[in-house]
Amino acid sequence: VQMVYRPHCSDPALLSIPELSLSAGCLQLEHRRTEFTSSGIRKLYFDTHALVCLLEENGFTTQQAEIIVSALVKIMETNMNIVYKDMVTKVQQEITLQQIMSKIANVKKDMIILEKSEFSALRAENEKIELELHQLKQQVMDEMIKVRTDTKLDFNLEKSRVKELHAQQDRALTQTDRKIETEVAGLKTMLESHKLDTIKYLAGSVFTCLTVALGFYRLWM
Secondary structure (H helix, E strand, O other), X not given: OOOOOOOOOOOHHHHHOOOOOOOHHHHHOOHHHHHHHHOOOOOOOOOHHHHHHHHHHOOOOHHHHHHHHHHHHHHHHHHHHHHHHOOOOHHHHHHHHHHHHXXXXXXXXXXXXXXXXXXXXXXXXXXXHHHHHHHHHHHHHHHHHHHHHHHHHHHHHHHHHHHHHHHHHHHHHHHXXXXXXXXXXXXXXXXXXXXXXXHHHHHHHHHHHHHHHHHHXXXXX
C-alpha cells in the first residue's frame, strides 16, 4: 500500500509523559526523518500515520514515534531492495527465456547434426563389417570345400590302397592255400607210398614167417 506520511501533533495529555532517552542508533536515524517527511510521495508498505498514532498512544513522543517509524521504513526498504536485487522484471525474464530457448534450439540443432553424422558413420561402419563378414564367410566356405575335397581324395586313395592291400592279401592267401594243398597232396602221395611199402613189408614178413613156420613144421613132421 502506498501511503503519504502526514506529521501528527501529539496529544497535550501525552506531553506530561517523561521522554524516553534515545539510543545512539536512533539519533543517527534522526536525520532520515527530514528526508522521510520532505520526500513527498514514497512507496510504503504499511500505514505510517496509524503506527505513529499507536506509538504515541503507548507513551512515545511524536519525535520518538517518527524516528521509530522512519527506522522501520528504512529497514523495510533495505530488505525489499535486497529481495528485489535477486529478482528480475517480466521483460528481463522473457528476454532470458528467449535466450535460453535459442540456446536450447542451437543445442538441439547441433545434436541432430551430430546424430546424423554419427548415424552415417555407424551405417558406413556397419556396411564395412557386413562386407568383411561376407568375405570371411566366403573364405571359410572355400576352405571347407578345399578340406572336404582333400579329405575325399585322401579317403579315395586310402580306400584304393586298402583294396589293393586286400587283393594282395587275397592273392597271398590263395598262393598259400595252393601251396598247402600241393604240400598236402604230396604228403598224401608220400603217405600212400609209405603205406603201400609198409603193406608190402608186412606181407613179406608174414609170408616169411609162414615159410619159416612151414619149414619147421616139415622138419618136425
